[in-house]
Amino acid sequence: MKYSGELSHTRSNLGASFRSDKDSIIRAGADALEPMGTKNVSLRRLYSMVGPDWIYGVVGTIGAFxxxxxxxxxxxxxxxxxxxxxxxxxxxxxxxxxxxILFCCGAVISVIVYSIEHFSFGIMGERLTLRVREMMFSAILRNEIGWFDDFNNTSSMLASRLESDATLLRTIVVDRSTILLHNVGLVVTSFVIAFILNWRITLVVIATYPLIISGHISEAMAAT
Incomplete structure (x- = not known):
């Protein structure tokens, strides 16, 4: 009876210890799944990271226009x-x-300018991705050993962030800027042609733009 009582007491202690360890692991996992605090970064700082490749940006901007x-x-x-x-x-x-004949010449020019645009911004984007990953990797290596014990700082999580964050930064800084510059060139050329052909009608169209934009905004707000 004595040994059976000690055995049951030992089993209960082991069970309680196992449950407490399990609960602590679950709580740690839940804490790891909580969203980490993010720091807002200005666009000026983002675009300053492509500063070393400014020559490609200038050539790509001309090609985009x-x-x-x-x-x-x-x-x-x-x-x-x-x-x-x-x-x-x-x-x-x-x-x-x-x-x-002008269309044929325009096709040749189109191939050239699109090639220049994608080549320049492609090089700038790849170098930006490489630069960001090197900065992130060097920052990771400067941390203490205990920093890697966090569930958010495992090797798989860090590798995923090295891959995704740099790609996201390239999308924001390079790819979106390419589309924006492309549209700016389209709008400016359209208005120049319109003013040359008939500036009065062009002014009327410009005057209706606020109504068109407000209508689209109201429609989007109503849909949401």
């Missing part, structure tokens, strides 16, 4: 071709031939 201006010029060429069909046959044939 040129690529964005091709679409309005293409629309202008199509319009001129349609207008040419309402002229006499000789004039129509001459105008269509001229516009076809």
């Amino acid at each position: 040129a690529a964005g201006s091709l679409m309005p010029l293409f629309a202008l060429g199509v319009t001129q071709a349609l207008v040419a069909y309402y002229m006499d046959w000789d004039t129509t044939r001459h105008e269509v031939k001229k516009i076809a």
Whole structure:
């Protein structure tokens, strides 16, 4: 009876110890799953990280502006071709031939400027990714040994962050900027062509822009 009592007491202690260890592991896992505090970073600091590759940024910006201006010029060429069909046959044939040659030249220019744009921003993005990963890896190595005992700082988590954070930064700084510059070139060229053709109608269109934008914003807010 004595030994059985001691055995049952030992089992109960082991069970309680096991449950307490299990609860502590669960609590630690729950704490690890809690979102970590994030620090806001300014856009100025983000764009300053591509400073060493500014020459590629300048060349890529020129290429993006040129690529964005091709679409309005293409629309202008199509319009001129349609207008040419309402002229006499000789004039129509001459105008269509001229516009076809311009389209062929535009296709060659389009290939060149798009290649320059993607080549320049591609190099800048890859170098930014490499630079960020090197900075993150060096910062990881400067931490104490106990820092790696945290569930958020395991080798798999750190490797995942090295891969995803640098790619996300490239998307924000390089890829989004490429689209923005492309659209700026498109809008500027469109307005230049519009003002040259008929500045009065262009001013009327610009005056209606706030109404169009407010309508889109109201529709988006109503949908959400």
